[in-house]
Amino acid sequence: MPIPLVNSIASWFLKKRFHQIDLFLKYPNEVQEELLFSLIETAKNTEIGKQYNYSTIKTYAEFASRVPVKNYEGYQNLFERSRLGEHNIFWPTPIKWFAKSSGTTSAKSKFIPVSQDALENCHYAASKDLLCMYLNNNQDSQLFTGKSLRLGGSKELYKENGTVFGDLSAILIDNMPFWAEFSSTPSNKVSLMSDWENKMSAIVNETINENVTSLAGVPSWMLVLLNEILDKTEKTSLLDIWPNLEVYFHGGVSFNPYKQQYKNILPKKDFKYYEIYNASEGFFAIQDLNHSSELLLMLDYGIFYEFIPMETHGTPNERVIPLSEVEKGKNYAVIITTNAGLWRYKIGDTVRFTSISPYRIKVSGRTRHHINAFGEELIIENAEDALKKVCKKTKSEIVDYTAAPIFMKGKEKGAHEWLIEFKTPPKDIDYFNELFDNALKALNSDYEAKRYNNMTLNKPKINVAREKLFYDWLKQNNKLGGQHKVPRLSNTRDYIDELLKLNI
Numbered sequence: 247m248p249i250p251l252v253n254s255i256a257s258w259f260l261k262k263r264f265h266q267i268d269l270f271l272k273y274p275n276e277v278q279e280e281l282l283f284s285l286i287e288t289a290k291n292t293e294i295g296k297q298y299n300y301s302t303i304k305t306y307a308e309f310a311s312r313v314p315v316k317n318y319e320g321y322q323n324l325f326e327r328s329r330l331g332e333h334n335i336f337w338p339t340p341i342k343w344f345a346k347s348s349g350t351t352s353a354k355s356k357f358i359p360v361s362q363d364a365l366e367n368c369h370y371a372a373s374k375d376l377l378c379m380y381l382n383n384n385q386d387s388q389l390f391t392g393k394s395l396r397l398g399g400s401k402e403l404y405k406e407n408g409t410v411f412g413d414l415s416a417i418l419i420d421n422m423p424f425w426a427e428f429s430s431t432p433s434n435k436v437s438l439m440s441d442w443e444n445k446m447s448a449i450v451n452e453t454i455n456e457n458v459t460s461l462a463g464v465p466s467w468m469l470v471l472l473n474e475i476l477d478k479t480e481k482t483s484l485l486d487i488w489p490n491l492e493v494y495f496h497g498g499v500s501f502n503p504y505k506q507q508y509k510n511i512l513p514k515k516d517f518k519y520y521e522i523y524n525a526s527e528g529f530f531a532i533q534d535l536n537h538s539s540e541l542l543l544m545l546d547y548g549i550f551y552e553f554i555p556m557e558t559h560g561t562p563n564e565r566v567i568p569l570s571e572v573e574k575g576k577n578y579a580v581i582i583t584t585n586a587g588l589w590r591y592k593i594g595d596t597v598r599f600t601s602i603s604p605y606r607i608k609v610s611g612r613t614r615h616h617i618n619a620f621g622e623e624l625i626i627e628n629a630e631d632a633l634k635k636v637c638k639k640t641k642s643e644i645v646d647y648t649a650a651p652i653f654m655k656g657k658e659k660g661a662h663e664w665l666i667e668f669k670t671p672p673k674d675i676d677y678f679n680e681l682f683d684n685a686l687k688a689l690n691s692d693y694e695a696k697r698y699n700n701m702t703l704n705k706p707k708i709n710v711a712r713e714k715l716f717y718d719w720l721k722q723n724n725k726l727g728g729q730h731k732v733p734r735l736s737n738t739r740d741y742i743d744e745l746l747k748l749n750i
Contacts, residue, residue, distance in 0.1 A: 251560075253264040256666055259374070259378060262375070263375060263378055266546060266564055267375075267546075269546075270400075270544075270546050271712060272607060274545055274566070274569065274570075275569060275570040277545050277546055278545055278550055278551065278568070278569055278570075279306060279573065280414070281545075281546065281548065281549075281550055282306065282309065282550040282583065283303075285505075285548070285550060285583060285584075285585060285689070286300045286309065287300075287336060288337075288338060288585075289336070289338060289587065289589075291334070291338065292334050292335060292336055292337060292587070293324075293334065293335045293336065293734075294324075294336045294587070295515070295667075298312050298313050299312070300617055301500070304503050306565040306568060309406075310552075310566065310590075313589055313590050314588065314590065315552075315566060315590045315591075315592060316589075316591060316592065317339075317449070317591070317594070318356050318358075318591075321336075321588070321591065324336055325344070325357055325358070325359060326357070327411050328341050328344075328359055328409075329344055329407070330407055330409075330410070330731055331407040331408075333739060335587070335624075336359070336587030336588075336589065337359070337361050337585075337586060337587030339361055339362060339363065341359045341360070341361055341409070341586070341587070342362075342408075342410060343360040343361075343365070343409070343410055343411070343421075343668050343734065344357040344358060344359055344360065344409060344410070344411040345357070345358040345360050345412075345413065345414040345417060345526035345527075346358075346411045346412055346526075347413075347414070347525075347526040348412060356526070357411055357553065358414075358526040358527055358588075359586050359587055360414070360526075360586055361585060361586040363548060363585040363586065364423055364528065364584060364586040365417075366549065367413075367415060367417075367547060367548050367585060368503050368528050368529050368547040368549065368584070368585065369418055369524070369528075369529050370418075370584075371529075371547055372522070372524065372529035372532065372544065372547060373418075373529075375532060375544070375631075376520065376522060376532050377389075378519070379532060379534045380493060383534075383535060383536050384417065384518065384536070385471060387492065387493075388459060388490055388492065389459050389460055389492065390459075391457065391459060391461035391490060392432070392456070392457035392458055392460075392488075392490050393429055393430055393431045393456050393457060393458055393459065394429060394430050394458070394459070394460045394461070394462055395430075395431050395432075395453055395456075395458045395460070395461050395462070395463075396419070396430050396431075396432075396437065396462045396463060397415075397449070397461075397462070397463030397464070397468050397471055397633050398413060398415030398416050398418070398419050398437050398438075398463070398469055401444060408682055412438075412723050414524075414526045415463075415480070416437070416438055416523075418437065419434055419437050419438060419525065420434070421576060424705045425451060430450065431452060431453050431456045431458065432449045432452040432453055433452065436448045436449055436452055437449075439508055441496075442726035443726070446470070446474055447474075448470060449471060449475070450471070450474050450475050450478050451476070454475060454478065454479055454487060456488075456490065457490060458487075458488040458490075458491055459488070459490050459491060459492055459493075460491070460492065460494070460495065461491070461493070461494065461495065461496075461497075462493040462494075462495040462496075463677070464496070464498035464499060464731075465498070465501050465504040465508075465733075466495075466498075466499055466504065466646065466731070466747050467498050467501055468496070469504055469507060469508070470717075471513075472484060472511060475487065476511060477670070482511070483511060483512070483513055484512055485512065485513065485514055488528075491512070491514075491517075492516075492517065492518060492706060493517070493518040493519070493520060494508065494512075494517075494518070494519050494520070495520045495521075495522060496519065496520070496521055496522070497521060497523060497524055499523040499731055500609075500626065500627075500630045500730070501519065501521060501636040502630040502631065502633070503630060503633060503634070503637075503644045503646075505519075505634070506637065506638070507643050507645055510643075512670055518536060518537075520532075520533045521533040521539075521541060522541075523541050523607075523609055525593060527582060527586075527588060527591065527593050527727045528547065528548075528549050528582060528584050528586070528588075528700045529544070529547055529585065530543065530544065530547075530549065530580075530582075531543045531544060531607055532544060539608065540600045540601065540607070540608060541606060541607050541608065541609075541652055542604060542605070542606055543569075543604075543605040543607055545569075545605070548584060548585030549581065549582050549583070549584050549585070550583040551566055551568075551569050551580065551581070551582060552566050552567065552569075552581040552582075552583075553566070553568075553569070553571075553572055553578035553579065553580060553581065553597075554566055554567075554578060554579040554581065555567070555576060555577075555578055555590075556576075556577040556578060556579060558597060559579050565580060566590075569605065572599050572602060573599065573602070573606075574599050574600065574601060575598065575599065575600075576598065576599060577596055577597075577598050577625070578594050578596060578598070578599070578612055579592065579594075579595070579596050580592075580593050580596070580597055580721070581593070591594050594612050595609060595611070595612060596609075596610045596612065597610055598609045598610045598627070598732065599610055608627070609627075610625055610626065610627040610735065611625040611626035611627055611735075612626065615653055615733060615735050615736065616735050616737070617649065617650070617662060617735050617736070618675070619651035619660060619737055620651070620660050620685040620702050620703055620725055621696060622690065622693040622696045622702075622703065622736065623690065623692045623693075624662070624686070624690060624692075624693055625690075625735070626699075626734050626735055627737060628686060628689045628690045628693070629647075629649065629734060631685070631689055632682055632685035632689055633647070633682070634729060635681075635685050636678060636681045636682045636685055639681055640672040640673070640674075640677065640678050640681065641670070641672075642668055642670050642671055642672040642678065643668060643669040643670040644666060644668055644669065645667040645668065645669050645714040645716070646666075646667045646715075646732050647664060647665060647666040647667065647711075647732075647734065648651065648664075648665050648716075648732055648733060648734060648735070648736070648741055648742055648745060649662055649664045649665070649706075649734065649735050649742070650662070650734070650735075650736045650737075650738065650739045650741065650742040651663070651665055651737065652704075652707065653739075657699055659702060659703060659704045660702060660703055660704070661703055661704040661705065661706060661707055662703070662706045662707070663706070663707045663709070663739075664706055664708045664709065664741060665709045665711050665713035665742055665745055665746065665749070666711060666718055667710075667713070667714075667715055668709060668710065668711075671710060675708060675710060678708070679705065679706060679708045680705075682706065682708070683697070683705050683706055686706075705710070709746065709749065711745070711749055712749055712750070715745060715749055716732050716745070718748060719732075719744065719745055719748055720732070722748075
């Protein structure tokens, strides 16, 4: 199809879609409330609908007082029954697909239901919106002259009953219309391979001769793939392989630790990076402007949002508020009610609102992935920002990292212990540590207070990890590829102690 025609079709779709987007931009709270009651009406005859008497719920206050907030463990038995073939438990239509997610690298897997409604009206709708917003902002784009290199996970069949589980990316690839494969690389067959290392080799061989115009995938694993491609072709720039490459759509982990490494292999001033915020549970937000670090919260994908102010999270005074009550600059845990039958579900992520008209956010971390052993409330956003600043000053590059507390013993003060794998290490690790400690103090007043005169916390301890330490650890735990991530911050020493034993 000629490119002007493709762009014209996209432009037509965009104008049509922008009318709907404009509606939730102007009337966000009304759109959200209408969506909530639509979900309640749809599910009123399900098992959950009858349990909480959905047919009599008339207000948000009634919904909030009647339906409890739960995490995965609270729904696990219902999800398992659905996987075994029962229907109409939490959503009226049969659930065939389950997104397998560990969330962390712990052995326990989660199986998140993905309904047909969620596939079409959330995940695929978001993919279209992302492309349309990008084309609207870059009207001279040549995106459709080539293919998108997508990096997804594997698919497995849950054989007892025919329900299917796998990484969300694999489910999306497996359900895409047949024509979509023509605009993507590698082929579906290669994309869905389960052995990560064989799959990497197959992707390299299949993509190096394609005209790739865009990339899509998790930054950490995409970087592994791209470095393999550079090694195979003996090039230093991806633009020598794919001269028409113009944008990278990324999500899943913070981009900050990887940004400089991408710039090194993509030395193109006007190259675009577009962030998305999606998960097994839904597609939540999209970067809708060039060169922005903020994400527009999408309010009409079949997801109703509630939030817990983090200062109350996990306390007896924990509060849950609707979108209409959030404040700019505050950190919140996210709760969702969705068109896949997740009702007041804690997804475990935290976000910070950068704007409330429209509602724009930054992903600030995980409710469980922070260090608060001494009242310092160190979140991932603090760590990422500090590392980015210090790497720039010391001209160093990070591959991966994790951190945990050093707990107090007797009269010994506590501290944070960091294990960092560098691609380009700093010349002086002690100087790096000094800058890092000061950057954390500047970003987090609680951390600064605990570090004051070493009152509670000593200076951080930094261990330099050997090459491929984190990769080997993930491989040892059968967690290579897909959505699997190294846990960045932890309140326990379980992860870091395992890694330190391997660091020889």
